Amino acid sequence: MPSYREFLRSHRVMLAPLAGVSDRVMRQLCIEQGAQLTFTEMVSAKGLSHGNERTEDLLEMAPNEDIVGVQIFGHEPEVMAGQASRLCETVGEKLAVIDINMGCPVRKLVTKGDGSALMKSPELAERIVSAVVAASSVPVTVKFRRGYEIDNETAPEFARRMEQAGACAVTVHGRYAAQMYHGQADWGVIERVVRSVSIPVVGNGDVVSGASALAMMEQTGCEAVLVARAARGNPWVFAEIRAALEGRPAPEGPTPLQRVEMARRHAHLLYEWEPRALVRMRKQGSWYCKGLDGASAARGMLNACKTIEEYDLAFDQLEQHLKGC
Ligand SMILES: Cc1cc2nc3c(=O)[nH]c(=O)nc-3n(C[C@H](O)[C@H](O)[C@H](O)COP(=O)(O)O)c2cc1C
Known part of the structure; x- marks a missing residue:
């Protein structure tokens, strides 16, 4: 089986998980335009364990989705491991990766200890990753932010811990959780994480065009880019990024x-x-x-x-x- 780094080298442009947005229809259109890996909206491990129908719906795949990344969130290692194992069985061969959400800053999640709250509990985060890795037959990655509180950059150390716990790659969004989506993403932290770990790093935050994707990869050494808000109403952004990364002229944008x-x-x-x-x-x-x-x-x-x-x-x-x- 190729390493996850090799996999990323042929899947350098990805559609990010976007709750309430990156459903199977949006993913279908983004794949048509060149997205090489697409992620489901974040899926509650607890919701899955309760057989919640609306949670299960999030796992529906697009007709052209040959592979998919499923992102799960939660804070209980056993529940997350149990659901990861079930996902490997139910999604089957199309499941390329299980990603664990440790970056979501939304109050509803953070107050329960999910999402970015895990950046404040690195030991628990490690236990979650170890348990999910042990239960999964596919690569496990972790997506997180620059840190939790503003000006307290913990991502490089956090990334090392995730690597030790068995993550195959990490995705870094260059904003603090407390920033939500405000301000510019700091790409410097992505580069600092790249230098801190030996697993591949996926860069995220403010990739909006072919030029910005190239710039992020050059400036940070990240292996792939994850595009979120720029893909909304604009699946063509993937064609543009693919062209830039493959050294082709930019395609004509849509009329x-x-x-x-x-x-x-x-x-x-x-x-x-x-x-x-x-x-x-x-x-x-x-x-x-x-x-x-x-x-x-x-x-x-x-x-x-x-x-x-x-x-x-x-x-x-x-x-x-x-x-x-
Ligand atoms: C509406 C919305 C929903 C999001 N849902 C998720 C999610 O389910 N899981 C996740 O890891 N990140 C989620 N994010 C964060 C994005 O994946 C991404 O990290 C962030 O928007 C920064 O990338 P960008 O600058 O390309 O938008 C969401 C962001 C937005 C705006």
């Missing part, structure tokens, strides 16, 4: 009409997957509209849509408007 066409397709795929999932199109639609002429009117229109027919009508109107520009 305004191609944006609307993709948004329409996104809506239809959501509807075909699960009619209730169409509600997600409100957020998604507003991301596709970003920068379009008449974007705020278009957002208003999409926000009022409930049925697929209403979405189609809204997209028709938007197309007419753009053709008249």
Whole structure:
């Protein structure tokens, strides 16, 4: 079996886990545009252990998803190990990696000791990783932040501990948990983590284009990049990053009409997957509209849509408007 570093060398551009956003439809569109590995939204190990249906839904794969990374969160080593083992069986050969979320700063998780709270309990974090590694037949990675409190950079030491506990790679998001998503990501910490460990490091934070992906890899020595917010309403970012990393000229970006066409397709795929999932199109639609002429009117229109027919009508109107520009 190739090492995880070798795997990353042929999967250098990944779609990040994005709760409420990176569902199977978004992942399908990002893969079409060149994402080489896609992650599920974070999945609660506890929820899985209770057979929670909505948690299980998060594991549904896209039709073109030959491999997937599943991200789990929790704080109980036994529960996480048990669910990791079950994931290896149920997802089967398509499961490329299990990632453990130790970076989420959201209150709901942190108050329970999950997500980035684990950066404040490195011994427990180590026990979780050891237990999950022992229970899994696939590589296990950990995603975390620069540190928890602002100006207390613990990521390099934390990464060493994760390596010792058996992680195959770590993903570093260059912001402190307390920063949430504010400010610029610090790429220096990614480079410091690369120097601290011998396992591969995936860089994350503010990769928004081919140029920024190349710059992050050059400046930090990370093996791969993980793209999150820049992919919202913009699956084409993966084509651009792939071209940059492969030394090809940047592809033409989408025209305004191609944006609307993709948004329409996104809506239809959501509807075909699960009619209730169409509600997600409100957020998604507003991301596709970003920068379009008449974007705020278009957002208003999409926000009022409930049925697929209403979405189609809204997209028709938007197309007419753009053709008249
Ligand atoms: C809406 C939203 C949901 C997110 N959900 C997750 C998640 O489920 N798991 C995770 O590890 N990170 C999650 N993140 C963090 C991203 O994966 C990523 O680390 C962060 O946005 C920084 O990358 P970016 O600058 O490319 O956006 C989320 C971020 C946002 C904005």
